[in-house]
Amino acid sequence: MTQTFFAQVDLASVALWLFWIFFALLIFYIQRENMREGYPLEDDHGNPAGNQGMFPLPDDKTFRLPYGRGVVTVPSGQNPERANLALSRDPAGGGFPFTPTGDPMADGVGPASWAARRDMPELDGKGHPKIVPMAGNTQFTVSAGRDPRGLPVQAGDGTIVGTISDMWIDEPEQLVRYLEIKLDAAHGTGTRLVPLPMAKIKADRVKIKAIFGKHFNGVPRHASPHQVTLLEEDKIAGYYAGGLLYASEARLEPQLG
Known part of the structure; x- marks a missing residue:
């Protein structure tokens, strides 16, 4: 060759x-x-x-979830979308925002919207709920900064609505995710959670600018005193986020910074 x-x-x-x-x-x-x-x-x-x-x-691909949480098949087996939302479409053309027709914070639309996530807590690598209350958990203490427990909670309109009763921590990440508010009788019953980024801890109080005193009783509840589910987290975060726009009619207009 x-x-x-x-x-x-x-x-x-x-x-x-x-x-x-x-x-x-x-x-x-x-x-x-x-x-x-x-x-x-x-x-x-x-x-x-x-x-x-x-x-x-x-x-289609089927995923077997760990810790006995069943299976998920996608794309055909997706969670159904939320339907019959309290929204109206005023302009005939597309590309325009929808207008809420009821109480947008209670209806969960616009900035207050939430996704239909699974109604079960997020788990850590060992199958335990990630976010748990600090009360009764001796592994964690406040080592720096202000401990907000016991401080009064001031709403965006200056009203005192309750006191901080506990902190909810993300154990694997070792940080605070939520503050727990024990409401005064005049503003509701039981406790509510507020995402930490929505609260400003001061020396003598905890300020929550997003919503007013009349709104705290409407904050979505968490069913269990020991854990919060993915669906509950989305509803809680959406409620406070929606308050930044919908808590007052004055907030609906353009703001000059």
Whole structure:
């Protein structure tokens, strides 16, 4: 033999083309995997969108959840979307925000919206609830900063609505996620949680600007005194976030900073 097979082959060109083919297939695979949640696309009225995109939906894949939490099949087995929301569409054209028709904070729409997550707590790597109250947990103490327990809670309108009774901690992350408020009788019964970023701890009080005194009784409750579920967390966070816009009509107008 006087010639070899590779004598007439540009190996660099072959390697480059193999790379481009592999890269195109990788993009196709990643894009399809990215479509396991939120697809097929829908318009504002819940009807199938006219433009579904150039990539087809991926085949169903079933995930077996740990710690006896069952199975989840996506994309066909997604949680149903919330329906019959208290919203109206004023302009005829698309691209405009919807207008709340009731109490947006109670209805959970707009900035106060929440997703229909699973009504069970988030677990750590050992199958235990991640977020738990600090009361009765001797592993954690306040080592720095102000301990807010016992301080009065001041609403955005200056009303004192209760006192901080406990802190809820994320054990694996070792940080405070929520403050627990024991409401005064004039503003409701029982306790409510407030996300720590929504509270400002001062020397003599805890200020919650997002909502007013009349709103605290409407804060979504957590069913168990020992844990909070993913669904409850979403509703609680949405309620306070919605208050930043809906707590007062004055907040609905543009603000000059």
